[in-house]
Ligand SMILES: NC(=O)c1ccc[n+]([C@@H]2O[C@H](COP(=O)([O-])OP(=O)(O)OC[C@H]3O[C@@H](n4cnc5c(N)ncnc54)[C@H](O)[C@@H]3O)[C@@H](O)[C@H]2O)c1
C-alpha cells in the first residue's frame with residue numbers, strides 16, 4: 001500500500017531549543033510510531049540543568065529586543081510564525097500523523113490548521129486590545145481618572161498533552177507571546193515532533209533567542225516537574241489529566257504563581273426525540289470517535305430520550321461499524337490508532353471493566369486484526385456500551401478512547417441532573433429542534449462549553465475551560481489576554 005506520508009517518517013533527532021540554540025543531551029528516549037510500533041527518532045531529554053538554562057534565557061530575553069517591542073511589532077512576529085507553519089504545513093502534518101497515528105485529513109483540517117489560526121487570532125487580538133478608563137469626581141470635588149495598562153507576567157511555563165499536540169501547544173504559546181511574555185514549553189513525551197518543528201519555525205522567523213524555549217522529557221522527576229517547580233516561573237499553564245493538574249497546582253503554590261488548567265472530562269451528549277435524527281447520529285459518531293476518542297471534549301456518555309432509544313442505538317451501531325480504521329492516508333479512513341500501547345492497555349482495561357460491571361457491548365470492545373504491521377500498532381475497535389448504571393466506573397471515569405455508553409432518559413429535569421452528576425464539567429452537546437429547550441437545557445449544564453446541534457465548533461474569541469475537575473480559569477479571546485497579562489491600574493488626581 002503506497003502512503004502519501006511514508007512510514008515511519010524519518011524525522012530528525014528531536015532536540016531541545018534553548019536560548020536560540022538546538023540542544024542535544026546525553027540521555028534520550030525513543031519516539032514510537034503508534035501505527036506500527038516502529039521507532040521514529042531519538043528524543044533528547046532535558047535535565048534539570050537545561051531546564052534552569054531555559055528559564056534563565058527566557059528571563060534574560062524579557063530585557064532584550066522582545067521586551068521593547070510594541071504589541072503591533074509582536075503581532076507582526078507572530079504572523080511570521082504563522083506564515084512559517086503554513087510554509088511547512090505538510091511537514092507538520094507528517095509530524096502529527098507519525099507521532100499519533102491520526103488520519104492525515106484530520107491533521108490537515110484540525111491540528112495544523114488550528115496551529116496557524118491560533119497564532120493569527122492572538123496576534124490580532126493582542127494588537128487591537130485596549131484597556132479601561134474611568135472618570136470620577138469625589139464627594140469633596142476632586143476629579144480623578146483611572147486607566148489600566150497590560151504588562152506581561154514574565155516567564156510562562158507551558159505543559160501540553162499528546163492528544164492534539166500542535167493545536168494545544170499553540171493555543172497557549174500564541175497568546176502568551178502576543179501579550180509580551182517569554183515561554184518555556186514542555187510538550188508530551190508521546191508527541192515531540194511538531195513542537196520541535198515549531199522551534200525550527202520560530203528560529204527561521206527570527207524570534208529573538210530566549211523568547212521561545214522547548215524542553216523534551218517526561219513529567220515526574222523529569223523536565224515537566226523540574227519546570228513547574230522552577231522558582232523563576234511567573235505563571236504556569238497546563239493541559240492534561242486532572243490528577244496531573246492537581247500535582248502541578250501544588251508545585252505552583254510555591255511562589256504563588258498564576259495558573260490556568262484545562263483538564264479531563266466525562267462529557268455528555270443528550271439526544272431528544274425532537275432532534276433531527278440523522279444529524280444527531282452523525283453528530284454523536286463525531287463526538288464519540290473523533291481522534292479515536294482522544295479529545296477532552298468527546299462524548300463518553302450519551303443520553304437518548306426513551307421513545308427513540310432503541311432506534312438510536314441501532315443506528316449508532318450501524319454507523320460505528322461502518323467506520324474505516326486504518327492507515328492515516330488511506331482513502332476514506334475515519335479512525336487511526338491510539339497514542340501508544342500503554343494508553344491502549346488503559347482503554348482495554350476499561351473495555352474489560354465494562355463487561356465486569358454488567359455492560360452490554362453493542363459493538364467493538366476489542367482490537368481490530370489487520371494481518372500486517374498495524375497489528376504491532378495501538379489500535380482498538382470503536383465501542384458502544386449500554387445497560388450500565390450511572391454509578392458504574394465506566395460511566396464516571398474518563399476512558400479517553402473511542403467508546404461511549406448510551407442510556408435512555410424520560411424528562412429534561414432527569415437528564416440535566418444526570419449530566420451534572422459527574423466530578424467533571426468540561427463540555428456537553430444537546431440535539432433538539434426545540435429552540436426553547438435548547439436554551440433552557442444547555443445553560444443548566446455545569447460545563448465550560450455546551451454545544452447545540454453541533455460539536456467542537458470553535459470561535460477562538462469565546463471563553464474555553466472547565467468546571468469542577470475539568471479545569472481552572474478560562475482561555476480564549478480576551479480571557480487569554482487577561483490570563484497572560486499583568487493588569488495594573490493607574491489613578492491620577494486631575
Ligand atoms: N481540557 C482540555 O482542554 C484538555 C485538552 C486536551 C487534553 N486534556 C486532558 O489531558 C489528558 C490526556 O493528556 P495526557 O495523557 O498527556 O495528560 P498527562 O496529564 O498525563 O500529561 C500532560 C502533560 O503533563 C506532563 N506531566 C505529567 N506529569 C507531570 C508532573 N508531575 N509535573 C509536570 N508535568 C507533568 C506530561 O509530560 C505531559 O506533557 C486527558 O485527561 C484529557 O482529558 C484536556
Ligand SMILES: O=C/C=C/C=C(\O)C(=O)O
Nearest residue numbers: 163164171295296297458
Ligand atoms: O482535547 C481537548 C481539546 C481542546 C480544544 C481546545 O483547547 C480548543 O479548541 O481551543
